[in-house]
Amino acid sequence: MSEQAHDALEVSNGDIVFDCPHCGKSLAIDPRGAGLIIACPDCSQQVQVPGLPLEERAGEESAEGTPEGAPSAAHAAAGDPEDMAAALEASHTKIARLVESLEEVRERRRYLEQLRTANIARFKQIGKELETIQHAMDRIVAHLQDAAAENGVEG
């Protein structure tokens, strides 16, 4: 009975109308919101806005393949400037986030690099000390051998 009963919903021309998959609430979204994830105003679950209606798409993608010199790029660039601004803004945000995480990774690598360098320096120092100790031991052993020889021969 109530399947067609969309409750008083303000739908402007061209809006994407769909039902929330969680609560079934009818939602109308500006077509620029196509593909975005929004919070349902009713149940506040995350909902992905579907793309444009098929009929509108079919008209645009009738050409198969792009013939040489096709103004496809120009066509895309000539799209809704607000669309472009939104897309640009979105990619700016994405880039900013990537740069941020890249910076974090770099910071961590720098830290590890420092640690490694410090460890190498420490190892080198330990190596030198071991060498010194080895020399000292060699000398002591030599002295002991001398002493033992002297004691042995002349004892």
Ligand SMILES: [Zn+2]
């Ligand atoms: Zn909902």
